[in-house]
Amino acid sequence: MVDIRVVLLTGETTVSADWAGDGGTVVAIAHGAGTGKDHPFLTGFADALNDLGFTTLRFNFPYVEQGRRMPGPAAHAIATWDAVVAAVREQRPDAEIWAAGKSYGGRMASMAVAQGLAVDRLVYLGYPLHAPGKPEKPRAEHLPAITVPQLFVEGTNDPFIQPRSQFDEVVATCQDARVAWIEGGGHTFEVKRRKRPADQIGASLAPIVADGFR
Template sequence: MTEVVETDAGPARVTWHPAEKPRLVLAVSHGAGGGIEARDLRALAAALPAHGVSVALVEQPWRVAGKKLAPAPKTLDAGWRGIWPAVAAPGLPVVSGGRSAGARVACRTATELGAHAVLALSFPLHPPGKPEKSRADELLAAGVPTLVVQGGNDPFGRPEEFPEAPGKTYELLEVPYGDHGFAVPKRAAITQERALELITEGVAEWVGSLG
């Protein structure tokens, strides 16, 4: 089921992959360079409903409008605030999620929107080649249980570059050999299919651990 939701940033689109007996909603959005067809988002939408999680894939207004470049962070946040009533409508706890720029949005707005937890896929810790421009403060300020899923070869931040999580602020799941889109080289010790299984299995286990 797909619904169009009006936001202050324009119309957004939510595509639902419902669980038969849902106990949680995972609302997850795309990054600044792609849409909900991203391999990790598709994999989660296919796998998580069997674990009692209804998945809402959210397309930000700029994508719905057919634009190629993402707007400023405050506009992304406005779009995310606008879709929140729709994803909260089932009356279940909502895990706020996103990949790349969408992960930053989820972290920035989690406390304000009352998110149950945050799923940060390919969190862009810094621009490629510029580790001094860290965005760790956004991640550490999420204020709710957070899982970071990061490719081992992500140029936007490899797992070992992430700061220690004071007070278990967040957990980190590494996808070996994965790049920013979780693509793994053909010569890697794991297949592309296995890389996606690591993501879906890890997220399902984490979601199952949430109170």
């Protein structure tokens, strides 16, 4: 485990992160709003990517380090993404960098990239287009500004992207985006009548992400 220095408007802090693997592409992985970097879904996903030849860097946002469950300001998450990518470039200056995140973590990555963060690919593991039942408040106004390729990995039963027609319209506004559908999957990619541990669910998405930009 390593500490990454993050400069916030409120001062300087650090977040913890875990490197693994020795591949030429580094996938930086952010957690969802109610979890942290060591959630089994993320460790399973990262381990499977390592087995496929990727380097991974899982990290926490500041509010998790502070022992809080609810995310802080979006600016704090964006600053964290900036610091994480800078740390990757310092350690692996020649590596290709993919920014990946579960739900909230992926949305924060997209906002950071829309504001100028340079990465090679964006991967969303369940993009939270809106709160369940509130499609009138989509979180998508920044997506058309993103020029790097984006991969949306989505469950067909995810309430955060219903109605599907709205999600399809949002994806159509993106400059370079594709969608990998998980049939029957919910927001955490659980499938009814198919019970699996979270680490296995996360691991099952790694091959989809590895091949998703081809």
